Amino acid sequence: MMSTLTHLGSNGEANMVDVGSKAETERTAIAEGLVLMRPETLSIIMEGNAKKGDVIATARIAGIMAAKKTHELIPLCHPLLLNKVSVEIEADPALPGLRVTGLARVSGKTGVEMEALTAVSVACLTVYDMAKAVDRSMTITSVRLVEKSGGKSGDFRAGDQ
Amino acid sequence: MMSTLTHLGSNGEANMVDVGSKAETERTAIAEGLVLMRPETLSIIMEGNAKKGDVIATARIAGIMAAKKTHELIPLCHPLLLNKVSVEIEADPALPGLRVTGLARVSGKTGVEMEALTAVSVACLTVYDMAKAVDRSMTITSVRLVEKSGGKSGDFRAGDQ
Amino acid sequence: MMSTLTHLGSNGEANMVDVGSKAETERTAIAEGLVLMRPETLSIIMEGNAKKGDVIATARIAGIMAAKKTHELIPLCHPLLLNKVSVEIEADPALPGLRVTGLARVSGKTGVEMEALTAVSVACLTVYDMAKAVDRSMTITSVRLVEKSGGKSGDFRAGDQ
Amino acid sequence: MMSTLTHLGSNGEANMVDVGSKAETERTAIAEGLVLMRPETLSIIMEGNAKKGDVIATARIAGIMAAKKTHELIPLCHPLLLNKVSVEIEADPALPGLRVTGLARVSGKTGVEMEALTAVSVACLTVYDMAKAVDRSMTITSVRLVEKSGGKSGDFRAGDQ
Amino acid sequence: MMSTLTHLGSNGEANMVDVGSKAETERTAIAEGLVLMRPETLSIIMEGNAKKGDVIATARIAGIMAAKKTHELIPLCHPLLLNKVSVEIEADPALPGLRVTGLARVSGKTGVEMEALTAVSVACLTVYDMAKAVDRSMTITSVRLVEKSGGKSGDFRAGDQ
Amino acid sequence: MMSTLTHLGSNGEANMVDVGSKAETERTAIAEGLVLMRPETLSIIMEGNAKKGDVIATARIAGIMAAKKTHELIPLCHPLLLNKVSVEIEADPALPGLRVTGLARVSGKTGVEMEALTAVSVACLTVYDMAKAVDRSMTITSVRLVEKSGGKSGDFRAGDQ
Numbered sequence: 028m029m030s031t032l033t034h035l036g037s038n039g040e041a042n043m044v045d046v047g048s049k050a051e052t053e054r055t056a057i058a059e060g061l062v063l064m065r066p067e068t069l070s071i072i073m074e075g076n077a078k079k080g081d082v083i084a085t086a087r088i089a090g091i092m093a094a095k096k097t098h099e100l101i102p103l104c105h106p107l108l109l110n111k112v113s114v115e116i117e118a119d120p121a122l123p124g125l126r127v128t129g130l131a132r133v134s135g136k137t138g139v140e141m142e143a144l145t146a147v148s149v150a151c152l153t154v155y156d157m158a159k160a161v162d163r164s165m166t167i168t169s170v171r172l173v174e175k176s177g178g179k180s181g182d183f184r185a186g187d188q
Numbered sequence: 189m190m191s192t193l194t195h196l197g198s199n200g201e202a203n204m205v206d207v208g209s210k211a212e213t214e215r216t217a218i219a220e221g222l223v224l225m226r227p228e229t230l231s232i233i234m235e236g237n238a239k240k241g242d243v244i245a246t247a248r249i250a251g252i253m254a255a256k257k258t259h260e261l262i263p264l265c266h267p268l269l270l271n272k273v274s275v276e277i278e279a280d281p282a283l284p285g286l287r288v289t290g291l292a293r294v295s296g297k298t299g300v301e302m303e304a305l306t307a308v309s310v311a312c313l314t315v316y317d318m319a320k321a322v323d324r325s326m327t328i329t330s331v332r333l334v335e336k337s338g339g340k341s342g343d344f345r346a347g348d349q
Numbered sequence: 350m351m352s353t354l355t356h357l358g359s360n361g362e363a364n365m366v367d368v369g370s371k372a373e374t375e376r377t378a379i380a381e382g383l384v385l386m387r388p389e390t391l392s393i394i395m396e397g398n399a400k401k402g403d404v405i406a407t408a409r410i411a412g413i414m415a416a417k418k419t420h421e422l423i424p425l426c427h428p429l430l431l432n433k434v435s436v437e438i439e440a441d442p443a444l445p446g447l448r449v450t451g452l453a454r455v456s457g458k459t460g461v462e463m464e465a466l467t468a469v470s471v472a473c474l475t476v477y478d479m480a481k482a483v484d485r486s487m488t489i490t491s492v493r494l495v496e497k498s499g500g501k502s503g504d505f506r507a508g509d510q
Numbered sequence: 511m512m513s514t515l516t517h518l519g520s521n522g523e524a525n526m527v528d529v530g531s532k533a534e535t536e537r538t539a540i541a542e543g544l545v546l547m548r549p550e551t552l553s554i555i556m557e558g559n560a561k562k563g564d565v566i567a568t569a570r571i572a573g574i575m576a577a578k579k580t581h582e583l584i585p586l587c588h589p590l591l592l593n594k595v596s597v598e599i600e601a602d603p604a605l606p607g608l609r610v611t612g613l614a615r616v617s618g619k620t621g622v623e624m625e626a627l628t629a630v631s632v633a634c635l636t637v638y639d640m641a642k643a644v645d646r647s648m649t650i651t652s653v654r655l656v657e658k659s660g661g662k663s664g665d666f667r668a669g670d671q
Numbered sequence: 672m673m674s675t676l677t678h679l680g681s682n683g684e685a686n687m688v689d690v691g692s693k694a695e696t697e698r699t700a701i702a703e704g705l706v707l708m709r710p711e712t713l714s715i716i717m718e719g720n721a722k723k724g725d726v727i728a729t730a731r732i733a734g735i736m737a738a739k740k741t742h743e744l745i746p747l748c749h750p751l752l753l754n755k756v757s758v759e760i761e762a763d764p765a766l767p768g769l770r771v772t773g774l775a776r777v778s779g780k781t782g783v784e785m786e787a788l789t790a791v792s793v794a795c796l797t798v799y800d801m802a803k804a805v806d807r808s809m810t811i812t813s814v815r816l817v818e819k820s821g822g823k824s825g826d827f828r829a830g831d832q
Numbered sequence: 833m834m835s836t837l838t839h840l841g842s843n844g845e846a847n848m849v850d851v852g853s854k855a856e857t858e859r860t861a862i863a864e865g866l867v868l869m870r871p872e873t874l875s876i877i878m879e880g881n882a883k884k885g886d887v888i889a890t891a892r893i894a895g896i897m898a899a900k901k902t903h904e905l906i907p908l909c910h911p912l913l914l915n916k917v918s919v920e921i922e923a924d925p926a927l928p929g930l931r932v933t934g935l936a937r938v939s940g941k942t943g944v945e946m947e948a949l950t951a952v953s954v955a956c957l958t959v960y961d962m963a964k965a966v967d968r969s970m971t972i973t974s975v976r977l978v979e980k981s982g983g984k985s986g987d988f989r990a991g992d993q
Contacts, residue, residue: 034246034318040889041242041318043896045916047858047939053530060328081202084406084523085195088585089263091526092414095581095589098900100257100310101317102250102893106900106913108589110619111528134530136915140324141317148309148328149261156262156302157195157202163301163333163344167221167309170328172320183324201406204413206433208375208456214691245684245889249746252687253897256742256750259417263410267417267430269750271780272689295691297432356568356640362728363564363640365735367755369697369778382650403524407517411585418583420739422632423639424572424732428739428752458754462646463639470631470650471583478584478624479517479524481655485623485666489543489631489653494646505646536852567728567845571907574848575736578903578911591911593941594850617852678890678962685886685962704972725846729839733907744901744954745961746894784968785961792953792972793905800906800946801839801846807945807977807988811865811953814972827968 034103043103049136053110054177056131058143060170062154063124068162072125072154073118082157083116086127090114090150094131094142101145105137112142114150124165127151128173138178144170195264204264210297214271215338217292219304221331223315224285229323233286233315234279243318244277247288251275251311255292255303265302268294273303275311285326288312289334299339305331356425365425371458375432376499378453380465382492384476385446390484394447394476395440404479405438408449412436412472416453416464426463429455434464436472446487449473450495460500466492517586526586532619536593537660539614541626543653545637546607551645555608555637556601565640566599569610573597573633577614577625587624590616595625597633607648610634611656621661627653678747687747693780697754698821700775702787704814706798707768712806716769716798717762726801727760730771734758734794738775738786748785751777756786758794768809771795772817782822788814839908848908854941858915859982861936863948865975867959868929873967877930877959878923887962888921891932895919895955899936899947909946912938917947919955929970932956933978943983949975 034041064072072082094112098104111132119126129146131139151167158165174184195202225233233243255273259265272293280287290307292300312328319326335345356363386394394404416434420426433454441448451468453461473489480487496506517524547555555565577595581587594615602609612629614622634650641648657667678685708716716726738756742748755776763770773790775783795811802809818828839846869877877887899917903909916937924931934951936944956972963970979989 034243034321040892040920041246041896042918043914043916045937047915047937081406082195084403085202085263085410088407088410088524089261091524092582092585093261096257096261099897100250100254101314102246102897104317105915106589106911108591108618108913109526110530110588111526113525115523132528132530135913140320141313144313144316144328148313151331152302152305152309153262155305156265159301159333160195160341163336164346165332167305167331168329170312170331171326172324175324180321185325201409201437202413203435204431204433206454208432208454242889245886246893248684249890249893252685253743253746260414263414266432267428267750269430269752269779270687271691271749272687274686276684293689293691296430356565356643362731362759363568363735364757365753365755367776369754369776404517407524407585411583415583418579421736422572422576422579423636424568424736426639427754428750430752457752462642463635466635466638466650470635473653474624474627474631475584477627478587481623482517482663485655485658486668487654489627490651492634492650492653493648494642497646502643507647564728567725568732571729571732571846574846575904575907589911591913591940592848593852593910594848596847598845615850615852678887678965685890726839729846729907733905737905740901740905744894744898745958746890748961784964785957788957788960788972792957795975796946796949796953797906799949800909803945803977804839804985807980808990809976811949811975812973814956814975815970816968819968824965829969 041103046105046136051134051136052177053134054138056140056143056175057173058129058147059173060127060147060151061122061124061168062151062165063122063168064162064165066123068158069118069123071161072158086116086150086153087114089153090129090146093149094146097142097145101141104141107133107135109133112146114146125154138175140172140175207266207297212295212297213338214295215299217301217304217336218334219290219308220334221288221308221312222283222285222329223312223326224283224329225323225326227284229319230279230284232322233319247277247311247314248275250314251290251307254310255307258303258306262302266298268296270294273307275307286315299336301333301336368427368458373456373458374499375456376460378462378465378497379495380451380469381495382449382469382473383444383446383490384473384487385444385490386484386487388445390480391440391445393483394480408438408472408475409436411475412451412468415471416468419464419467423463427459429457431455434468436468447476460497462494462497524586529588529619534617534619535660536617537621539623539626539658540656541612541630542656543610543630543634544605544607544651545634545648546605546651547648548645549606551641552601552606554644555641569599569633569636570597572636573612573629576632577629580625580628584624588620590618592616595629597629608637621658623655623658685747690749690780695778695780696821697778698782700784700787700819701817702773702791703817704771704791704795705766705768705812706795706809707766707812708809709806710767712802713762713767715805716802730760730794730797731758733797734773734790737793738790741786741789745785749781751779753777756790758790769798782819784816784819851910851941856939856941857982858939859943861945861948861980862978863934863952864978865932865952865956866927866929866973867956867970868927868973869967869970871928873963874923874928876966877963891921891955891958892919894958895934895951898954899951902947902950906946910942912940914938917951919951930959943980945977945980
């Protein structure tokens with residue numbers, strides 16, 4: 028396997044990759060995650076949501092704001108001028124739980140996978156925070172990159188490999 | 189079910205809970221999460237680790253620093269004077285992947301579940317970031333509270349309920 | 350007038366006041382501000398609010414999160430362990446516009462006026478941001494302390510002086 | 511009225527606008543705000559200023575630094591590479607009080623109104639903080655966009671509409 | 672030598688020390704640093720200072736604000752409720768350059784050496800930034816702890832050992 | 833001497849320089865600093881490092897992360913889209929102590945001297961923090977710009993002047 032961990036220098040120490048010679052292209056990434064919970068917890072959240080929308084709305088905003096902090100949280104991430112971040116949260120009674128999708132887009136020299144994944148993770152954590160008084164056993168799971176486009180490494184779609 | 193979402197006001201709008209009347213006790217929380225990956229990815233990370241420790245070391249530090257940012261990330265979390273944060277990361281070839289454990293402790297009026305969960309989530313995201321050049325299909329999963337102690341709501345241990 | 354600017358040292362240079370000898374008491378502050386706008390702008394926001402609540406919900410959350418950043422924004426403010434922050438936003442067709450109220454509470458050595466005022470200011474700015482596409486002439490006005498309690502300097506109620 | 515709230519998605523949920531297709535042009539915004547106070551308070555500030563300049567200097571720096579934090583404070587603002595931020599503060603005995611003007615400039619895809627308004631708001635809050643020991647009844651008022659240029663929505667000048 | 676690096680766990684990995692069992696005492700630390708420069712640079716700064724005070728005032732404020740960010744910058748530092756931070760900057764023509772002194776004070780479970788040292792370092796960096804257009808060869812030097820008091824490890828005074 | 837302090841306005845007040853008309857070129861800066869310590873302290877750090885690398889690894893990561901925060905710490909610095917930051921730390925028994933080198937690179941309108949210097953300063957502070965339990969008399973010294981290239985003001989190399 029020829030792949031190398033691009034963040035590691037020749038002696039193995041962690042470093043930001045130099046993106047100076049990369050092309051500035053439009054790059055998009057979509058990530059997803061789930062918050063599994065008891066059916067009653069989902070009902071409470073969604074009824075609250077039906078009335079006021081606040082658990083969902085708060086988690087969405089937290090996810091969007093977190094995407095803008097990605098380079099502060101992930102040590103070797105580059106700062107980016109994000110063109111767009113969006114977070115969608117849907118109830119899925121079959122889980123039962125919430126399905127969180129995050130999209131990040133940039134015209135830049137490096138990808139936005141981490142921004143999309145960070146948005147999803149923090150939105151999920153916010154759901155946990157707001158509902159933990161009724162259910163401490165919620166689990167955040169299946170946080171992963173769904174697809175990305177743009178950039179030299181080519182497009183990616185989960186399940187294609 | 190009598191439980192209520194304590195962050196929601198009487199009209200359903202999101203609000204920080206008033207913790208002024210809560211007792212200041214020692215509170216500890218332990219959370220856990222997994223990063224699933226291909227066996228080759230795990231080998232690359234751990235060999236790098238054997239030589240320099242940097243993927244693991246970087247992820248640990250990112251998790252610790254993120255715990256201190258929890259109240260900036262999660263809209264309704266209170267700022268806290270954390271006494272301790274630690275993050276442990278172990279390889280588990282049976283997954284295959286990494287098992288991330290985070291502990292947060294405070295002498296305060298509110299619990300540290302979110303700090304432990306945030307430490308774990310950001311450590312997992314950092315692993316993803318540092319190894320994504322070799323494996324974009326890694327998945328962060330099973331992020332959950334393992335146990336907590338201290339505080340009025342009593343102790344919690346995952347699986348006890 | 351014997352009053353002195355407590356942030357200025359004996360030579361006039363800016364400094365944080367030493368609060369080490371102040372008593373740790375429960376302190377509350379309430380601040381208020383208005384966003385004046387055209388009646389059509391208010392209608393658009395409130396109809397949006399009737400359906401989804403998002404301008405109001407976003408501004409409320411932004412205000413709460415900003416209160417936690419007060420000591421990062423205001424150079425000589427002390428960091429505080431806030432017990433509670435809340436932000437309420439009401440339509441007032443007589444203005445026409447929105448009335449924003451912020452409350453901050455702490456058990457600490459220094460007051461929370463700045464936290465309440467910062468919550469109000471940032472909530473107002475967020476309303477401006479979200480509605481500026483339809484009305485750039487909105488004005489944020491009458492941002493002031495309504496009342497405070499706790500602490501050596503005594504209680505304050507606007508208009509009492 | 512055809513105007514729409516550009517931050518709201520088709521279902522009304524809050525979202526960052528996608529600025530990827532906007533032109534990168536030079537954009538400037540100027541905002542203004544007032545801090546009304548008792549005449550004695552103004553004298554104390556300005557005499558301090560005559561000697562050391564520190565209330566004014568501190569508020570100016572706080573405003574400049576806050577402009578750089580706009581995208582962290584306002585949930586749906588884009589991060590920007592600001593070319594310039596400046597804050598001017600003048601005494602106006604006729605108010606009596608201080609007149610705060612903020613300018614922000616960028617070569618970018620989205621406007622800098624929020625950066626100019628945030629600079630003004632935080633400079634005003636800093637004045638309040640530094641002088642509140644002598645006057646808790648100060649009021650921050652008339653915070654508004656004075657003019658903007660650049661960008662698709664065209665130029666704006668307060669009072670032109 | 673029996674001393675151990677208290678931030679390292681039994682396996683050598685970095686960790687925050689648990690300060691939960693430490694006593695909450697009043698702790699003070701004073702640090703110092705120098706910015707060496709050409710005599711003309713010092714004159715320009717001090718004449719500017721004589722007139723407007725802004726290089727010195729800006730550096731002082733930057734140092735105070737940085738002290739409040741210490742736990743965000745230094746990975747294993749604990750968040751603290753600082754009672755006071757002050758920064759003094761004096762010209763010393765004999766260097767020639769500026770002498771920067773920082774003081775931090777807390778009633779807490781852990782010392783404030785890092786807060787005092789961070790205040791000094793960032794004040795020095797700010798001087799460099801503001802004067803670098805006239806002198807890129809300035810050097811920041813002799814940044815060290817001058818004294819500390821409070822806490823279990825006892826008092827420290829530089830040169831006593 | 834014709835040089836002027838570019839951050840000061842015509843009346844001496846501090847301001848960000850307008851970089852809107854500057855060319856966007858590739859700019860690199862390298863800075864250096866030393867942490868002087870007792871020989872035993874250096875041995876403890878390097879033996880720890882030989883086993884786990886953690887003092888050095890933690891300080892390197894702290895320096896990289898701090899470079900990304902430069903514009904938050906230094907009041908008049910512009911935000912930048914850094915292409916690369918790296919920090920190297922070497923033991924030098926002749927000092928005795930550690931030699932810290934920081935590199936920052938950008939394709940932008942303004943230089944990265946402050947980013948390189950901030951990376952070095954915070955890496956040095958982190959070394960101090962992690963080893964202070966064994967040696968409070970460590971000194972951070974000789975923090976300076978080693979070289980820079982790109983930009984209108986031309987290249988700089990320490991010692992050339």
